[in-house]
């Protein structure tokens with residue numbers, strides 16, 4: 001437990017850090033507040049029952065989350081400040097029923113997640129990782145590398161047209177693609193064609209890019225029927241959440257040539273990726289790096305800190321969920 005001088009606040013406050021966060025954020029929190037690192041406690045349950053009443057703020061992330069048990073073991077909790085835009089591992093209902101506010105880090109990561117989606121799209125269509133392996137294996141001197149797929153002129157179907165989806169749209173348009181999208185409601189300010197179901201969008205799309213929130217409502221939204229609709233030349237890109245895709249069905253679709261290829265940054269059981277998926281040639285895999293640039297992670301860390309600071313000062317939260 002560290003009790004240190006405060007950076008900029010009106011009253012002492014205890015912050016519980018749920019798990020290892022961005023190092024700069026932890027340093028800043030530990031400099032400004034009385035903090036405890038939950039994951040370093042030898043018996044976290046015993047720690048929470050002894051000290052749970054102290055904490056008004058829980059700092060967590062979209063990977064670590066906050067379940068009902070944790071929220072209920074902090075009776076004076078006022079704010080869950082999460083690092084990341086996705087809040088699917090946070091029990092929002094448990095937080096709301098206890099009057100606990102939740103903040104996340106939207107918008108600051110839109111550009112980098114969209115860059116990662118475009119990288120995966122080009123990587124799959126132009127077989128970039130495969131081409132790199134081809135040279136390293138010394139194959140160029142004896143073989144011709146197989147042709148890729150042109151993305152210009154093709155239709156990119158975006159599932160989830162929030163801040164990230166919009167950034168993906170502008171990037172693929174710059175590559176000469178056409179755009180259509182699916183989401184809960186059409187957006188009147190966008191020139192792209194709207195589809196009322198994922199399967200209808202998959203039928204017309206050459207590439208389907210997933211940039212929607214995870215959680216119960218979107219679980220396995222992309223199943224075997226959607227793969228079939230996307231078709232044998234189709235490419236699936238997922239920068240959203242692994243839970244959105246039926247991973248077994250996707251593996252079968254890739255194996256049987258029901259879809260052409262996939263670029264995946266997120267998985268059902270991170271950080272574990274099934275070895276059967278790793279063995280497939282027509283899939284490009286990255287370890288959840290969508291927001292993973294120094295600049296964006298710093299901006300996310302700053303926003304977490306600013307939300308906590310706003311709560312402490314009694315000011316409106318900057319990015320409430």
Ligand code: 8YV
Nearest residue numbers: 061062063083084085086291
């Ligand atoms: C983060 C993310 O890597 O923002 C999100 O929802 O998935 C990523 O930006 C993650 O949440 C941080 O742990």
